[in-house]
Amino acid sequence: MRVAVxxxxxxxxxxxxxxxxxxxxxxRAFDPDPSARAAAAAAGAADTVCDTVAETLHGAEAVxxxxxxxxxxxxxxxxxxxAGPDCLVTDVGSVKRALVGAHEDPxxxxxxxxxxxxxxGVGAARDDLFEDATWYLxxxxxxxxxxxxxxxxxxxxxxxxxxxxxxxVHDRLMATVSHLPHVLxxxxxxxxxxxxxxxxxxxxxxxxxxxxxxVAGANPALWPDIYLxxxxxxxxxxxxxxEALGRVRAQVAGGRRAELxxxxxxxxxxxxxxxxxxxxxxxxxxxxxxxxxxxGVIAELALTLGRAGVNISDMALSPSPDARNGVVALWVNExxxxxxxxxxxxxGHPVTEEAR
Amino acid sequence: MRVAVxxxxxxxxxxxxxxxxxxxxxxRAFDPDPSARAAAAAAGAADTVCDTVAETLHGAEAVxxxxxxxxxxxxxxxxxxxAGPDCLVTDVGSVKRALVGAHEDPxxxxxxxxxxxxxxGVGAARDDLFEDATWYLxxxxxxxxxxxxxxxxxxxxxxxxxxxxxxxVHDRLMATVSHLPHVLxxxxxxxxxxxxxxxxxxxxxxxxxxxxxxVAGANPALWPDIYLxxxxxxxxxxxxxxEALGRVRAQVAGGRRAELxxxxxxxxxxxxxxxxxxxxxxxxxxxxxxxxxxxGVIAELALTLGRAGVNISDMALSPSPDARNGVVALWVNExxxxxxxxxxxxxGHPVTEEAR
Numbered sequence: 131m132r133v134a135v136x137x138x139x140x141x142x143x144x145x146x147x148x149x150x151x152x153x154x155x156x157x158r159a160f161d162p163d164p165s166a167r168a169a170a171a172a173a174g175a176a177d178t179v180c181d182t183v184a185e186t187l188h189g190a191e192a193v194x195x196x197x198x199x200x201x202x203x204x205x206x207x208x209x210x211x212x213a214g215p216d217c218l219v220t221d222v223g224s225v226k227r228a229l230v231g232a233h234e235d236p237x238x239x240x241x242x243x244x245x246x247x248x249x250x251g252v253g254a255a256r257d258d259l260f261e262d263a264t265w266y267l268x269x270x271x272x273x274x275x276x277x278x279x280x281x282x283x284x285x286x287x288x289x290x291x292x293x294x295x296x297x298x299v300h301d302r303l304m305a306t307v308s309h310l311p312h313v314l315x316x317x318x319x320x321x322x323x324x325x326x327x328x329x330x331x332x333x334x335x336x337x338x339x340x341x342x343x344x345v346a347g348a349n350p351a352l353w354p355d356i357y358l359x360x361x362x363x364x365x366x367x368x369x370x371x372x373e374a375l376g377r378v379r380a381q382v383a384g385g386r387r388a389e390l391x392x393x394x395x396x397x398x399x400x401x402x403x404x405x406x407x408x409x410x411x412x413x414x415x416x417x418x419x420x421x422x423x424x425x426g427v428i429a430e431l432a433l434t435l436g437r438a439g440v441n442i443s444d445m446a447l448s449p450s451p452d453a454r455n456g457v458v459a460l461w462v463n464e465x466x467x468x469x470x471x472x473x474x475x476x477x478g479h480p481v482t483e484e485a486r
Numbered sequence: 487m488r489v490a491v492x493x494x495x496x497x498x499x500x501x502x503x504x505x506x507x508x509x510x511x512x513x514r515a516f517d518p519d520p521s522a523r524a525a526a527a528a529a530g531a532a533d534t535v536c537d538t539v540a541e542t543l544h545g546a547e548a549v550x551x552x553x554x555x556x557x558x559x560x561x562x563x564x565x566x567x568x569a570g571p572d573c574l575v576t577d578v579g580s581v582k583r584a585l586v587g588a589h590e591d592p593x594x595x596x597x598x599x600x601x602x603x604x605x606x607g608v609g610a611a612r613d614d615l616f617e618d619a620t621w622y623l624x625x626x627x628x629x630x631x632x633x634x635x636x637x638x639x640x641x642x643x644x645x646x647x648x649x650x651x652x653x654x655v656h657d658r659l660m661a662t663v664s665h666l667p668h669v670l671x672x673x674x675x676x677x678x679x680x681x682x683x684x685x686x687x688x689x690x691x692x693x694x695x696x697x698x699x700x701v702a703g704a705n706p707a708l709w710p711d712i713y714l715x716x717x718x719x720x721x722x723x724x725x726x727x728x729e730a731l732g733r734v735r736a737q738v739a740g741g742r743r744a745e746l747x748x749x750x751x752x753x754x755x756x757x758x759x760x761x762x763x764x765x766x767x768x769x770x771x772x773x774x775x776x777x778x779x780x781x782g783v784i785a786e787l788a789l790t791l792g793r794a795g796v797n798i799s800d801m802a803l804s805p806s807p808d809a810r811n812g813v814v815a816l817w818v819n820e821x822x823x824x825x826x827x828x829x830x831x832x833x834g835h836p837v838t839e840e841a842r
Contacts (some may be wrong), residue, residue, distance in 0.1 A: 256838065263809055306681045311698040314670050317730045321723065323756040324661045342667040344697040347754025354746035361738050367677065368735050372728050374673040378722050382717050390710035398703025400679040408790035419704035428788045455617055480610060
């Protein structure tokens, strides 16, 4: 397959590397920034790094446009202008509906890989970045079957799992599980900073605050465009959240304890369903282990489980204010949970199972 | 010191154990539940387990009331009724203003240890549960100096660090950094469950959702009473959150990108300040390491750092949907960060520093 990549950052570079290494594709790449082009060449992200979009797309069977969301519409238009009549044009933008609506071209098929982008730049590109990652595709009734098939072949060739989804559903989903949590994290740190402003010198807060605000202030160069790019779905999600907060407000103000108990229980059941439904990483059990928080303790624990073949799919350590003691929550798969409990107990650490 | 404990669960049992073991106190304990009394005796949480509050408080210099928030007011009143004229009466309730207002007795001094309560019951009690934990005390102008001094001696004797705070400030603080995050986590899982209800089968969501909803549905038997016990401060925090969401809404609806960029940058700075100010566990640096998510990898990493004397104060692993790859965020202290980067690099894992 002859693959073109427009935009040579972490994602574009990884597409190029994976296409070359795993798919055996011939890759051409372009980036408007000459230094990014040089870095892409140095990283081996393409067989040929080109100076223009037209040159990059010459003879391409598929082009993956990996520009930042703020300029993605223009980059897509340029790619569609330069692409041949049978060239698949796809992208990696994290918001889809507006793009799909603005580019009603049978060659365009929206895409969105759920792949880590913690580091940035083509220097951090890896040929295994997409391994087993979900890669959303947003076909429309106008999407040509041959191009959809080619997109599947390309994406599975990169190591990812294509999942077809309606662009509007995709955006509503992302508004709920990604964009709204980012907004709420920002709101929480803002309020906490305000509380701090009162001049109280305060000790370490609990894990609920740390967890809930982990993503606060994430990449300010990127997120405003995501909020704006998904404005309609995000506004709906915000309205729904404000409505829910209003209901809680009335229950708290009215002292309606039974309703609050029912709501808390419902949330526990919902989170359990989300976990078991695979949303949070497959069926797992949550073990909580009390540990002295000295170097090596978590290591011994994880190593013991690792040696016994129990994989830890998620982990959260809640230190005490001085970080000398703590509780580590371990999410382990169903099959290994009992073995894990026994092994942890044998190491002398009290272990309980989260019974929410 | 002769110490009485009313309520023999995890906290009360740990107070009893720590008072006996660390402080050399003579401890009497009571619980309204006969089976909890038997368990307290079996756990060694008291020298004498008594059948009445009066008997428990006989000759006590200090009583720590460890009843659940819903019945704490009544339990405090009973303890004050049975306590001698020079007996310190304190408690461990996580909401303080209403209790302090309702018990204007010079012998009563409100308390709130920030100690882990993931497990429950006296069987999980430990004599080191409070080691170096912050233990809030809420003295008033009416608080007798000798009793405050005795409370300090008791609490430091249990291993904790007493911190004086105004009851109202305490409750506002907890509303912001603990109660509101719990409410928002519930709201988020509710919305996600609603999205699921549309019949879409969806793959694993991102770490922002997992982190933000970690505390959703926490202990339904406990949390409604916390919400209601801190109603005034929680309502104010809810109103502030709704107001902030309204501002974001207007910025998103109006396409006001510059304001959103400024807000995102402000949140990044605020979270940095909270981290550096010690709220989130002292001055630390956040390293992000790309790892294959197989058993033992995190163990090797943690063990390597542990051997080099670098302590990991917090850790969050974000697996890919199939849990075969992931990024682990490690929070390490300032002093060890450079060493950690070097050691992780030597293990062959790409490492970047979170530059938010």
